[in-house]
Amino acid sequence: xxxxxxxxxxxxxxxxxxxxxxxxxxxxxxxxxxxxxxxxxxxxxxxxxxxxxxxxxxxxxxxxxxxxxxxxxxxxxxxxxxxxxxxxxxxxxxxxxxxxxxxxxxxxxxxxxxxxxxxxxxxxxxxxxxxxxxxxxxxxxxxxxxxxxxxxxxxxxxxxxxxxxxxxxxxxxxxxxxxxxxxxxxxxxxxxxxxxxxxxxxxxxxxxxx
Amino acid sequence: xxxxxxxxxxxxxxxxxxxxxxxxxxxxxxxxxxxxxxxxxxxxxxxxxxxxxxxxxxxxxxxxxxxxxxxxxxxxxxxxxxxxxxxxxxxxxxxxxxxxxxxxxxxxxxxxxxxxxxxxxxxxxxxxxxxxxxxxxxxxxxxxxxxxxxxxxxxxxxxxxxxxxxxxxxxxxxxxxxxxxxxxxxxxxxxxxxxxxxxxxxxxxxxxxx
Numbered sequence: 001x002x003x004x005x006x007x008x009x010x011x012x013x014x015x016x017x018x019x020x021x022x023x024x025x026x027x028x029x030x031x032x033x034x035x036x037x038x039x040x041x042x043x044x045x046x047x048x049x050x051x052x053x054x055x056x057x058x059x060x061x062x063x064x065x066x067x068x069x070x071x072x073x074x075x076x077x078x079x080x081x082x083x084x085x086x087x088x089x090x091x092x093x094x095x096x097x098x099x100x101x102x103x104x105x106x107x108x109x110x111x112x113x114x115x116x117x118x119x120x121x122x123x124x125x126x127x128x129x130x131x132x133x134x135x136x137x138x139x140x141x142x143x144x145x146x147x148x149x150x151x152x153x154x155x156x157x158x159x160x161x162x163x164x165x166x167x168x169x170x171x172x173x174x175x176x177x178x179x180x181x182x183x184x185x186x187x188x189x190x191x192x193x194x195x196x197x198x199x200x201x202x203x204x205x206x207x208x209x210x
Numbered sequence: 211x212x213x214x215x216x217x218x219x220x221x222x223x224x225x226x227x228x229x230x231x232x233x234x235x236x237x238x239x240x241x242x243x244x245x246x247x248x249x250x251x252x253x254x255x256x257x258x259x260x261x262x263x264x265x266x267x268x269x270x271x272x273x274x275x276x277x278x279x280x281x282x283x284x285x286x287x288x289x290x291x292x293x294x295x296x297x298x299x300x301x302x303x304x305x306x307x308x309x310x311x312x313x314x315x316x317x318x319x320x321x322x323x324x325x326x327x328x329x330x331x332x333x334x335x336x337x338x339x340x341x342x343x344x345x346x347x348x349x350x351x352x353x354x355x356x357x358x359x360x361x362x363x364x365x366x367x368x369x370x371x372x373x374x375x376x377x378x379x380x381x382x383x384x385x386x387x388x389x390x391x392x393x394x395x396x397x398x399x400x401x402x403x404x405x406x407x408x409x410x411x412x413x414x415x416x417x418x419x420x
Contacts, residue, residue, distance in 0.1 A: 101316050105397070146419040149401075176404055184401030187315070191359075191394030194386055199420060208405065209356045210414035 001164075004029050004054040006073045007064035008036045008044070011088060011132045015064055016046050018136035022167050029054030029061075031076065052078030060084045060160065061121075067091035067103060067110055074114055080121035084157045086164075087111045087182070088127045088135075090189050099193040102186060111151070111182035124152035124161045125182035129192065131202035138205075139169045146207040147172045151181040174208065211374075214239050214264040216283045217274035218246050218254070221298060221342045225274055226256050228346035232377050239264030239271075241286065262288030270294045270370065271331075277301035277313060277320055284324055290331040294367045296374075297321045297392070298337045298345075300399050309403040312396060321361070321392035334362035334371045335392035339402065341412035348415075349379045356417040357382045361391040384418065 005016040006029040013028075020026040028044065029051040030036045036048060047054075055061050055077040063085060065073045070089045074080070091110040092100040104110055115123040127135045129149060138144040148170045152158045155177070162173050188206075196202050215226040216239040223238075230236040238254065239261040240246045246258060257264075265271050265287040273295060275283045280299045284290070301320040302310040314320055325333040337345045339359060348354040358380045362368045365387070372383050398416075406412050 105316050106311050106400070142419045174405070174408065176408060181401075181404045184399075184404050187397040187400050189394075190316070190397050191391075194391045194394050195384070195418065198384065198386060201420070204418055204420035206416040207419045208414055209352045209417045210409060210411070 001025070001060065002027075002058045003060045003062060004058035004077075005062040005064055006030075006051055006054070006077070007062075008048070009064070009066070011135075012062075012064040013044055014132040014136055015062055015088070016044065018168060019164070020046060027054040027058065029073070029077070031073070051076040055080065055083070058083065060086055060164070063087045063089050063114065065089060068093075070110055070114060071117060074118060080118050083121050084160050085114060085118065085121045085123045086127070086161055087114055087123055087125050090128050090186055092189065099190065099197070102189065105187055106183065109180070109182040109186050111179055111186070115153070115179055122152065122154040122157035123179055124150060124154070124157050125179065125185055126150045126161050126165065129185055129188050130205045134203065134205055136168050141203065141205060142207070144169055144171055146205040147174055149174050149176065149181075149185050151176040151179055151185060153177075153179045172207070211235070211270065212237075212268045213270045213272060214268035215272040215274055216240075216261055216264070216287070217272075218258070219274070219276070221345075222272075222274035223254055224342040224346055225272055225298070226254065228378060229374070230256060237264040237268065239283070239287070241283070261286040265290065265293070268293065270296055270374070273297045273299050273324065275299060278303075280320055280324060281327060284328060290328050293331050294370050295324060295328065295331045295333045296337070296371055297324055297333055297335050300338050300396055302399065309400065309407070312399065315397055316393065319390070319392040319396050321389055321396070325363070325389055332362065332364040332367035333389055334360060334364070334367050335389065335395055336360045336371050336375065339395055339398050340415045344413065344415055346378050351413065351415060352417070354379055354381055356415040357384055359384050359386065359391075359395050361386040361389055361395060363387075363389045382417070
């Protein structure tokens with residue numbers, strides 16, 4: 001499968017490397033490839049292109065930029081018709097310091113905003129509920145016995161994402177048949193951030209016990 | 211210990227009966243005891259008094275009314291000086307149908323509103339993250355191997371609540387040293403509600419895997 005991963009921070013690099021390691025064709029997308037390559041410490045071997053070039057030919061576009069940049073990045077993604085847009089971002093607003101608040105919540109979600117801006121694409125929310133290292137290596141914690149969520153209006157798009165999750169090692173996948181459920185997934189972040197502070201580590205996740 | 215449980219719905223009745231069963235002196239508080247007793251199906255054997263009478267002499271006041279009624283109920287609670295106020299309520303707004311949104315969230319929480327209205331009391335948030343039957347019988351699910359949160363600014367008040375939780379059978383208790391963490395605990399509800407819809411059951415909880 002060909003994937004475009006928008007975002008060159010920890011999440012984008014981690015996801016890009018993991019999907020490439022699974023044998024997928026991965027291109028990282030960024031606003032200004034030359035600037036990203038010139039960044040101190042930049043060391044990714046993955047192809048790096050402008051958003052629209054990265055997305056061209058990709059079946060899945062992963063939104064792994066910061067929440068504040070997600071709408072702009074996707075707007076620069078060219079023709080997204082029919083593509084699965086896997087939204088991993090969180091609408092964190094750090095303007096008031098730490099812990100951040102959410103810039104959108106409760107009656108809306110960032111994932112729904114992305115879908116509304118791109119009705120031609122099929123947005124699926126997933127992987128936003130935990131730290132990047134665990135996204136791609138769930139079995140490194142409790143033998144993978146913890147939970148990941150998938151929300152989206154399009155069942156085929158959800159199945160595509162769930163398939164990628166299984167490739168990464170996820171087994172406890174809870175699917176929501178409406179993208180609106182992304183509200184709850186994004187609203188998990190305030191508790192997640194408190195827990196990270198309290199544990200002094202991001203190496204945790206929730207397991208739904210039922 | 212003497213506890214006043216404000217609220218005569220499922221949560222109040224369940225918590226009241228459980229604490230009484232543990233040997234505590236429990237009084238249920240309600241706005242109009244005669245109206246509550248006249249309610250069809252009312253069958254609690256616990257003493258039932260107006261809020262202020264129920265709270266008089268109680269060391270712990272449990273707020274187990276609906277979120278929309280929490281501030282009014284506590285305002286009717288008389289002198290709360292030094293009392294532990296265990297807030298179990300959730301600020302659910304059903305005016306737009308199901309699933310409800312939150313009437314307060316993100317930059318504030320209902321628990322903080324209760325504390326602000328009653329600086330003379332010591333508010334602790336807990337037990338709002340799961341269904342009533344599991345609040346009082348955690349070991350009925352996965353041998354109790356799941357997580358409960360406690361948030362509050364006063365360490366002694368948190369310890370009092372944590373003690374009650376242990377009596378109920380809770381062992382995995384995560385304490386937050388600031389009531390502000392109640393924001394995250396209340397913002398868990400939108401995801402909880404989606405999960406309840408998806409599972410067709412409220413008999414689940416989260417376990418923090420770390």
